[in-house]
Amino acid sequence: MRAMLAFMLLVSPSIVTPQVTPSGNLGCTVVADGGMACNGIGIPETELGKSQPKLFVTDFTVEPGGSIEGPDHSSDYLILGVNGGDLANDKAPFLHVSLEQDTVTLMPKGQPFRLRNKGPKNVEFRLVEIHRQK
Numbered sequence: 095m096r097a098m099l100a101f102m103l104l105v106s107p108s109i110v111t112p113q114v115t116p117s118g119n120l121g122c123t124v125v126a127d128g129g130m131a132c133n134g135i136g137i138p139e140t141e142l143g144k145s146q147p148k149l150f151v152t153d154f155t156v157e158p159g160g161s162i163e164g165p166d167h168s169s170d171y172l173i174l175g176v177n178g179g180d181l182a183n184d185k186a187p188f189l190h191v192s193l194e195q196d197t198v199t200l201m202p203k204g205q206p207f208r209l210r211n212k213g214p215k216n217v218e219f220r221l222v223e224i225h226r227q228k
Contacts (some may be wrong), residue, residue, distance in 0.1 A: 120152045124211075126159030150223040156181070161210035162221075164201060171201040172222040173209075179217035181209040193219050 120134035132152070153176075154162065161184065164171060173181075175193035183189050185208050191199045201207050211217050 120150075122152055122154050124154060124156045124160035124162055126157050128160075130162070148223075148225045150225065152221045152223075153218070154221055155216055155218050156209075156211040157216050158211055158214055161208050163209075164207040167206055168203055169226070170203045170224045171207075172224070173199040173201060174220040174222065175199075176218040176220065179211070179213050179215060181217065181219075182212050184208040184210050193217050 120132045122130055122132040124130045134152075156162065173191055173193075175195055175197035177193065178195065179193045181191045181193065183191065185206050191209060
């Protein structure tokens, strides 16, 4: 009898609410003269996900001289390196961000940034935005 009860507990379905709602996935190319083109899909807002943190993932290719600016100062950002190179932060604390494959850099909320490709080749990285409700 105990074995049957244990088996029923293991097989019964359970529903778990996610801690973070996936919200969008884009691919963007940034050119040196300030232009940017993006394509991808967004996930529609639902009542269930309105109060939960959201996760946006954007794949970037930045040409030499191109730059991106952190759009939302109330979000945390993770930068995931893809193909090498580095980006210079044009805003304080003026650090370089390594884009070696599988490196991760945290850009904490409240610290604005403008990341510029000062190298001679295109660089690629993923920008993960973790947006929490205020």
